[in-house]
Amino acid sequence: ETGVTQTPRHLVMGMTNKKSLKCEQHLGHNAMYWYKQSAKKPLELMFVYSLEERVENNSVPSRFSPECPNSSHLFLHLHTLQPEDSALYLCASSQDWAGVLNQPQHFGDGTRLSIL
């Protein structure tokens, strides 16, 4: 059983809908991440939160809005998405965000998002 849980596993939504992806980690980690995985492309880092503060935003469109209410939970709020946003969205966590140890990131199963 993974220490990082994502819900829902699959989501189909229209371009005008508003939905949220949820991620919960049970590992006591301090850093959480959102990645986008499109077909035939490397994973793209979207957002990083460290101790509930956003520390990185990689030029992600504003139709994606992250929220980190506490160190165990991370949300990705979706609004007015485009067909090219269809992808697998992966959440990950690690003990810390930066530092010489570079602990490995632990990933959830992902949410497969399809935009109609």
Place this chain on the structure above:
Amino acid sequence: AQKVTQAQTEISVVEKEDVTLDCVYETRDTTYYLFWYKQPPSGELVFLIRRNSFDEQNEISGRYSWNFQKSTSSFNFTITASQVVDSAVYFCALSSPYNQGGKLIFGQGTELSVKP
């Protein structure tokens, strides 16, 4: 700039064959970490190994082995006596603690198919 190249997009082998997945990286940092992750059809990325740039010892874990060669900037992954359960997409990744806060740079992945 940092970059990870996995030149093999897809590999297909028959069970019990040995298979090597190639990974070549680029970085100007002297301190960095290399990772391999496995992504089975379920979607979750599973951490396999982390190696720091100062440790060039090869590592073996069961049927898995890794060959790190700084001279050729490669970190290749070999599966011995492959099994059907090894079928997955494998990602090589690079991060530098002093560059971009340890952001993981992923290769495009190699899809391994092991046939019975």
